[in-house]
Amino acid sequence: xxxxxxxxxxxxxxxxxxxNPGPAGWAWVVADGSESPTRWEAGPLGRATNNVAELxxxxxLLTAVAPDVPxxxxxxxxxxxxxxxxxxxxxxxxxxxxxxxKPVANQELVVRIDELLDGRSxxxxxxxxxxxxxxxxxxxxxxxxxxxxxxxxxxxxxLGSPEPPASPDTPRSSAPKTSGTKTxxxxxxxxxxxxxxxxxxxxxxxxAYAAGETIAKNAQGWGHPDCRTADV
Numbered sequence: 001x002x003x004x005x006x007x008x009x010x011x012x013x014x015x016x017x018x019x020n021p022g023p024a025g026w027a028w029v030v031a032d033g034s035e036s037p038t039r040w041e042a043g044p045l046g047r048a049t050n051n052v053a054e055l056x057x058x059x060x061l062l063t064a065v066a067p068d069v070p071x072x073x074x075x076x077x078x079x080x081x082x083x084x085x086x087x088x089x090x091x092x093x094x095x096x097x098x099x100x101x102k103p104v105a106n107q108e109l110v111v112r113i114d115e116l117l118d119g120r121s122x123x124x125x126x127x128x129x130x131x132x133x134x135x136x137x138x139x140x141x142x143x144x145x146x147x148x149x150x151x152x153x154x155x156x157x158x159l160g161s162p163e164p165p166a167s168p169d170t171p172r173s174s175a176p177k178t179s180g181t182k183t184x185x186x187x188x189x190x191x192x193x194x195x196x197x198x199x200x201x202x203x204x205x206x207x208a209y210a211a212g213e214t215i216a217k218n219a220q221g222w223g224h225p226d227c228r229t230a231d232v
Contacts, residue, residue, distance in 0.1 A: 008123070010035055012074040012137035013061045015045075015053025016145040016207065024048035025148025027141045027164075028061035035137060041156035042144040042164070050207060054080040055109040057145060062116035070121040074138050076129035078210070084113050085124055128210060130224055140164070194225050 013028040027042035041064065045053055054077035065071060075081050088110060091097065096104045096111075104110060127135040129142060143164040148155060155161035194216045201215075202208050203223025209215055216225040 008070040010072045012141040013057035014141035014145045015057045016149040017050040017053050018149050021049045023149050024053040025145045026053050026057035027144035029140045037140050039157045042148040043154045044148050044152040051079050059113050067120050072123045074125045074127045081124050
């Protein structure tokens with residue numbers, strides 16, 4: 001008798017650290033067939049780095065979903081994805097040392113994720129963060145993780161929590177402003193100016209941005225447009 005393969009489930013996970021290191025949180029969300037959130041969970045981490053938060057979110061997702069369920073996991077953290085899909089085999093061969101011979105950072109979390117991935121059908125998919133019309137599951141996980149980092153409280157569908165609010169890292173609506181300000185051509189020399197990042201970097205909010213992502217001038221440098229302050 002041939003056992004029917006279970007249908008792949010789409011999920012997303014994300015971590016947030018307000019300061020990197022700073023108040024941190026993690027979150028994951030599982031979707032239905034129409035990719036609408038059906039089940040989610042978020043939790044606080046106290047003071048931690050963004051990388052710890054991202055890895056924790058993945059570990060909690062894998063723990064929460066039955067191992068026989070095929071998963072598509074969407075993430076905006078290239079570090080977390082590469083850690084468990086690209087770098088991990090080499091780390092294990094070298095006795096959990098990097099190519100430079102240094103101990104692997106966050107080894108305990110990486111080892112736990114490696115154990116949870118053993119024998120599972122998991123497809124990882126990178127999605128850019130903080131896009132106005134970006135992946136809605138990643139946006140949900142981002143908002144939930146950001147809220148957990150800020151309030152340092154657990155939340156989720158099993159707790160009856162409402163949908164997480166927009167976070168400081170989530171872009172606002174792209175609808176044109178009614179004040180008459182043009183949005184199609186940013187003016188140079190003021191806080192409306194944006195450009196495409198030539199290299200990856202990190203915003204003052206603690207979250208990374210990728211090469212090619214839209215960034216804006218912040219008081220402390222370049223970062224997410226939504227993190228601009230009035231004193232720029």
